[in-house]
Amino acid sequence: MRRLFNMPPQVLRIFLLAVGIVSIYSIARYILTPSSFREYGWYRGAALTELQQRDPVFAGRKACEECHSDEELKLAKHEHKTLSCEGCHGPGQAHVNDPKKENIEKSSFAACVRCHEANPSRPKWHKQIVIKEHYTGSKCTECHVPHSPTEVP
Amino acid sequence: MSNTVSRRSVLGKIGATLAGVLALPVARTAKAAVQKVLVSTGAAKGYDPTKHKWVMAIDANRCIGCGLCAEACKKENHVPEGPYFRTWVERYVITKPEPGSGAARGETLVDCPEGGMHGFPPISVPKDEVQHSFFVPKLCNLCQHSPCVQVCPVGATFDAPDGAVLIDPKYCIGCGFCIQACPYGCRFLSPITKTAEKCTLCYHRITRGLKPACVEVCPTQARVFGDLKNPVPDDPIQHFYQNNRVQALKPHLGTEPRVFYAGIDKEVR
Amino acid sequence: MTNAVTNVVLELAPHFEGYVYPNEATQQPLWSVLIVLYPYITGLVAGAFIMASLVRVFNVKALEPVYRMSLLTAFAFLLCAPLPLLFHLGHPERCYEVMMTPHLTSPMAIFGFVYAWYLMAVLLLELWFDYREDFVKWSESTPGFKGILYRLFTVGVTDISEPAVKLDHRIGHILSVVGIPSAFLLHGYVGFIFGSVKANPWWGNVLMPIIFIMSAMVSGIALCVFNYMVLSWIRRKTVDMKCLDVMCMFLFYALVIDAAIEGLDWIHRIYSAEEGFQVMQYMAREKLFYTLSLGQVACGTLVPLLMLGLLQLIRKRVPELARRRMYFASAALIMVGVLAMRWNVVIGGQLFSKSLRGVMSYKMEFAGLEGWFMGAVLLSLPFIILTVFIKLFLAEKPPGGQVAGGSR
Numbered sequence: 067m068r069r070l071f072n073m074p075p076q077v078l079r080i081f082l083l084a085v086g087i088v089s090i091y092s093i094a095r096y097i098l099t100p101s102s103f104r105e106y107g108w109y110r111g112a113a114l115t116e117l118q119q120r121d122p123v124f125a126g127r128k129a130c131e132e133c134h135s136d137e138e139l140k141l142a143k144h145e146h147k148t149l150s151c152e153g154c155h156g157p158g159q160a161h162v163n164d165p166k167k168e169n170i171e172k173s174s175f176a177a178c179v180r181c182h183e184a185n186p187s188r189p190k191w192h193k194q195i196v197i198k199e200h201y202t203g204s205k206c207t208e209c210h211v212p213h214s215p216t217e218v219p
Numbered sequence: 220m221s222n223t224v225s226r227r228s229v230l231g232k233i234g235a236t237l238a239g240v241l242a243l244p245v246a247r248t249a250k251a252a253v254q255k256v257l258v259s260t261g262a263a264k265g266y267d268p269t270k271h272k273w274v275m276a277i278d279a280n281r282c283i284g285c286g287l288c289a290e291a292c293k294k295e296n297h298v299p300e301g302p303y304f305r306t307w308v309e310r311y312v313i314t315k316p317e318p319g320s321g322a323a324r325g326e327t328l329v330d331c332p333e334g335g336m337h338g339f340p341p342i343s344v345p346k347d348e349v350q351h352s353f354f355v356p357k358l359c360n361l362c363q364h365s366p367c368v369q370v371c372p373v374g375a376t377f378d379a380p381d382g383a384v385l386i387d388p389k390y391c392i393g394c395g396f397c398i399q400a401c402p403y404g405c406r407f408l409s410p411i412t413k414t415a416e417k418c419t420l421c422y423h424r425i426t427r428g429l430k431p432a433c434v435e436v437c438p439t440q441a442r443v444f445g446d447l448k449n450p451v452p453d454d455p456i457q458h459f460y461q462n463n464r465v466q467a468l469k470p471h472l473g474t475e476p477r478v479f480y481a482g483i484d485k486e487v488r
Numbered sequence: 489m490t491n492a493v494t495n496v497v498l499e500l501a502p503h504f505e506g507y508v509y510p511n512e513a514t515q516q517p518l519w520s521v522l523i524v525l526y527p528y529i530t531g532l533v534a535g536a537f538i539m540a541s542l543v544r545v546f547n548v549k550a551l552e553p554v555y556r557m558s559l560l561t562a563f564a565f566l567l568c569a570p571l572p573l574l575f576h577l578g579h580p581e582r583c584y585e586v587m588m589t590p591h592l593t594s595p596m597a598i599f600g601f602v603y604a605w606y607l608m609a610v611l612l613l614e615l616w617f618d619y620r621e622d623f624v625k626w627s628e629s630t631p632g633f634k635g636i637l638y639r640l641f642t643v644g645v646t647d648i649s650e651p652a653v654k655l656d657h658r659i660g661h662i663l664s665v666v667g668i669p670s671a672f673l674l675h676g677y678v679g680f681i682f683g684s685v686k687a688n689p690w691w692g693n694v695l696m697p698i699i700f701i702m703s704a705m706v707s708g709i710a711l712c713v714f715n716y717m718v719l720s721w722i723r724r725k726t727v728d729m730k731c732l733d734v735m736c737m738f739l740f741y742a743l744v745i746d747a748a749i750e751g752l753d754w755i756h757r758i759y760s761a762e763e764g765f766q767v768m769q770y771m772a773r774e775k776l777f778y779t780l781s782l783g784q785v786a787c788g789t790l791v792p793l794l795m796l797g798l799l800q801l802i803r804k805r806v807p808e809l810a811r812r813r814m815y816f817a818s819a820a821l822i823m824v825g826v827l828a829m830r831w832n833v834v835i836g837g838q839l840f841s842k843s844l845r846g847v848m849s850y851k852m853e854f855a856g857l858e859g860w861f862m863g864a865v866l867l868s869l870p871f872i873i874l875t876v877f878i879k880l881f882l883a884e885k886p887p888g889g890q891v892a893g894g895s896r
Contacts (some may be wrong), residue, residue: 074655076645080613082232083643087608089236091587097250098588100390106268108591109377114268114386120423124432133731153287153436157294178336181285181438187310187352188283188344196249199260260753293753300512315524329507329845357509372596373585392585392658393578396596404688404842406510408518413578472686488843 106175127151133165140213145193153177154212178206238342253469266426272447273420275434276459277356280482282310282441284354286335288433293336295401295421295432301408305418306333306358306433312342324350327486355487356442358433359384359405359418360468365419367397367406376415382447382477383420391415400401402469403476422445506767506846517838517850519856525866527678527700528830529569532870534671534701536562537611537706539545541671542738544664550734556718558712559615562795564874566607572866573599575857595681606674607666614663616641617656622650637880662756679705682833689764689844690837695753702746707826709739713819715874717812727830729808736815740796750829764844771840771847773848779828780836788825791820811860 073081076143105111130151131138141147152158163169184194195201200207211217246269274299286363291307292298314325325348334340335354342349361384375391378384386397406417416461423430425444429435434444445456465479471488479485540558542548574580585605586707604798624646627638671760679700682691714737720727757765795814799806806814840847853859 074652075647076617076643076652077659078229078658079643079645080616082229084609086232094584094589096318098584100589103249103374103589106380107377108374108589110374110387110390113377113385113390115381116387116389117385117422118266118426120296122421122424122427122429122432123297124291124424124429124435126424126435148438148440149438152291152299153438157291180287181283183338185339185341186346186349187286187312187354188341189353192275192283194283206287224679227604304510305512329843330505331510333881334510340684366685369593370596370684371591372594373582374589374591390582390585391579392582394576395578396594396598396681398511399520399838400685400687404511408578409510467812488845 080086122159124152125162129162144214175204263407268381273382276443277357277480278441281439284339285434286338289334289336289430291436297412304334308356314348315350358477360403363475366400369402370396388414402472496795508841508846511843521863522576524830524834525572529565530675531704532708532711533562533566534675534704537671539709541664550730553728553731554716560877565870568870598677605672610667617660621648622654652824676701688837704743705828706746710819710822719814767840767844775839776836780832783828784825787821793824
């Protein structure tokens with residue numbers, strides 16, 4: 067009896083089935099692997115560009131300085147010069163895109179207290195006060211100018 | 220009988236394989252069509268990741284625990300509400316030892332209320348029982364031998380050529396292995412996207428010349444950020460490396476973190 | 489704990505003590521009951537297969553009556569194995585990625601290939617070569633839908649001459665030999681998934697894959713004992729006591745090795761008392777008391793060891809009925825104990841913080857994808873599938889009047 071490849075039929079069938087399965091797998095792998103895969107490593111290279119494309123929520127200090135250069139000048143002379151505007155005024159990109167008063171926060175008592183409340187965990191060089199002993203009101207700006215902290219209003 | 224059965228089935232199978240080979244151009248078109256449906260290929264590139272090496276460093280001597288960084292990160296990256304943090308601030312309180320106990324130190328108390336996002340409540344022990352207390356901001360340690368990248372089964376998280384460790388949200392299957400593998404607890408599974416998420420060094424900001432949101436708002440420059448391949452004049456990151464003795468977290472695990480910490484203590488994990 | 493704990497009560501997560509990283513303060517651990525079930529099910533598969541290979545490879549003739557049942561058990565459970573994984577993924581529709589772009593540094597990436605290899609190249613082929621002769625005979629003598637099914641399973645090959653059947657047996661033998669390391673790989677890689685996580689001191693140690701493999705063998709053999717006794721009881725047939733005695737002898741010695749290795753893990757941990765030991769000990773005592781001390785150790789290991797060990801020593805003096813009851817009880821306890829072991833490894837590893845300063849709690853929900861109910865469904869599904877297989881392939885009175893799993 068002539069048998070193809072001299073294999074008994076049950077073995078041959080299984081062998082061909084195996085070849086079929088491996089071929090289907092190889093074809094599927096070719097089709098389903100994203101095209102930018104392995105561009106830089108074992109990942110989709112396109113992911114790098116996609117991750118770059120989110121919109122910022124915070125604008126960054128340079129963006130504030132473009133319009134508010136006088137505040138910038140005031141700050142430059144004093145202790146708060148390294149602060150970010152958005153630390154006290156909240157995220158600013160919405161305001162940069164559409165410069166209205168409603169799109170940015172006016173700072174508040176809470177913002178001052180957040181950094182300046184005395185706390186044994188805070189380093190000693192940082193200016194901090196026990197709020198209750200220092201001032202009982204709710205507006206630090208009565209005595210302090212946030213953009214030039216050593217100035218008296 | 221079995222001859223003809225064998226021959227027919229075998230010829231049929233050979234024919235099918237030939238057809239498959241000849242269909243290669245068809246396969247290529249099919250692949251392109253499938254790609255469009257499954258995963259987009261993104262826009263053109265203007266930024267070359269191989270020309271930068273971003274790194275962050277933490278100067279814990281300067282952290283005042285205001286939590287502006289944690290809050291800014293949540294807002295900038297639309298992190299879900301709840302116990303999900305890309306960066307956070309821990310407070311360590313080391314108490315004085317019991318008098319007469321012969322110990323060098325008392326207990327170590329660590330807390331992190333809501334990631335430190337809204338600052339910290341007063342310490343639970345009286346001030347005069349505190350030997351040391353300090354804050355430690357934490358984030359992805361940008362490991363050189365990232366265990367998280369090593370264990371991803373599909374290649375959805377990776378070390379980008381410019382130093383950031385990123386996650387491809389369109390490819391991640393949400394198995395959670397990377398979250399288990401990170402020794403620093405910096406990853407989480409987003410309940411919204413059902414993929415892993417972590418600090419990306421604000422990749423969308425640094426690639427267009429901005430600083431990460433946490434670095435931007437930090438009032439005391441406790442977070443130091445820079446590009447090691449393109450130092451600027453008076454580069455804060457170069458100053459940091461020049462002027463500080465530093466530590467890395469969990470060095471015994473061999474992850475080789477690139478984020479160095481100045482001013483932390485043996486109790487910090 | 490030497491580092492005392494401040495009970496920080498967060499509005500969102502009041503269920504931990506001490507300090508945990510903020511990302512760890514979730515209501516449920518990341519890998520929950522579904523990930524407990526997956527190693528359990530693949531372990532049963534590997535163990536049942538090893539049981540079957542004892543017959544073919546090591547020529548333990550006494551186990552011949554359970555050969556086909558063990559293979560069918562392994563097959564039924566293997567079919568259900570990917571389900572917990574699929575349900576657990578955040579994006580199950582992307583599951584194909586694991587086979588299209590497997591990241592070769594990840595132990596999890598091997599899943600698709602090992603599973604496909606074991607299912608197709610080992611289990612299905614071995615079953616087919618064993619049943620081929622019967623399929624041909626049954627397809628000729630069974631009417632209706634079943635007959636068509638049997639004919640389908642012959643894959644068109646109808647040669648059952650003596651040399652062909654002899655070839656079938658030889659191939660089956662080769663497949664059994666290949667199957668043993670494949671079974672170890674199928675379950676060993678799962679142990680390695682946990683063993684490779686150096687970030688977690690509960691998981692990341694070198695004994696983990698070995699512990700998984702040994703407990704898999706124990707649970708698989710116990711499952712075969714259980715299934716054999718239940719099947720015999722349903723069919724009102726007498727159990728082959730010689731077969732049962734030999735099965736339980738293997739069960740006993742596998743349990744001895746498993747208990748020894750797990751004990752070694754514990755002794756080493758306690759002796760070397762590395763950094764995370766304090767928090768892990770606290771977690772094991774407080775959070776895992778029921779599943780570890782009671783479930784895994786006392787009920788799942790010590791009691792069966794005593795019962796089975798006793799029976800090894802004084803088997804001849806114990807009457808048959810009592811022996812059968814003790815075997816059944818041991819098998820059932822072991823199966824529960826190994827499930828508890830999987831729970832202790834998977835959940836236990838997530839109940840303490842990587843900061844090594846805190847412990848979390850886990851309250852299982854009832855409904856939902858990761859709840860009690862789903863767990864019960866996923867555990868009963870393989871038994872339902874096995875029932876169908878037994879009706880098709882292990883019938884009491886198969887067509888043609890031959891005894892299924894018959895004498896060779």
